[in-house]
Amino acid sequence: MVKRKAAGQISSDEDRMYTDIYDAVMGHRLPPQTKLTELGLCEIYGLARHSVRKVLAQLAEDGLVDLLPNRGAYIASPSPQEGSEMFELRQALERLVIHNVAEQAPATKLAHLKDMVRHEREAWNKGDRPTWIRLSADFHVELAKLSGNALLTDILRRLVSRTTLLIASIESPGQNVCSFDDHLDILSKLEAGDKTGALKSMARHLSDCAQRSAKTEEKRFDLRSALMQS
Numbered sequence: 001m002v003k004r005k006a007a008g009q010i011s012s013d014e015d016r017m018y019t020d021i022y023d024a025v026m027g028h029r030l031p032p033q034t035k036l037t038e039l040g041l042c043e044i045y046g047l048a049r050h051s052v053r054k055v056l057a058q059l060a061e062d063g064l065v066d067l068l069p070n071r072g073a074y075i076a077s078p079s080p081q082e083g084s085e086m087f088e089l090r091q092a093l094e095r096l097v098i099h100n101v102a103e104q105a106p107a108t109k110l111a112h113l114k115d116m117v118r119h120e121r122e123a124w125n126k127g128d129r130p131t132w133i134r135l136s137a138d139f140h141v142e143l144a145k146l147s148g149n150a151l152l153t154d155i156l157r158r159l160v161s162r163t164t165l166l167i168a169s170i171e172s173p174g175q176n177v178c179s180f181d182d183h184l185d186i187l188s189k190l191e192a193g194d195k196t197g198a199l200k201s202m203a204r205h206l207s208d209c210a211q212r213s214a215k216t217e218e219k220r221f222d223l224r225s226a227l228m229q230s
Contacts, residue, residue: 013047018059020227025075028169030075032077032078060073064161084210093156094140094202094206095202102195110191112142119135120139120183136164
């Protein structure tokens, strides 16, 4: 999952609220700039206000929500300029990830990533867009973890969340936000010891994602129906 949580620091209801908001954003049910009112979320999830604030803070830390002073919490709405800058930064950071993984991580360490790609493909084939998008984003974070650089992973986590949100907000269901074929190609080259090929595959993959970063028109929604899906 894209989210982070330390054991014992977030309850199951809080976890559900995080996941529901994440899925609603990536599933086009909550558009960018949507205001998330604390009172409304308290009523929907039966949580105390301090619990709702905890989840909103985690969403903000992960780049999915913007907390604006004296205005409240809003679904993040990265501008095209910010998107371009984030992908430029991701190109540099994920180049370092590939370099470190190729130098430090044995092929056996890539096995769980291949499983993630398999599950990503399965989610796509089933039409399970939220799971597919989560796994697609998680791939980059989990690969970064193999680099052995915790700070790099933390920085990349936020960038991945925010760029995934940007693309998901403008891509229609059925379009390829972050290709599992590209992910498998990157892993195959790493397994084969082809660092140069892996670097080229990652650069091409991120470039393709960046090209799809554009705004779309705002959509109407209802907060309760968006989060409480039957």
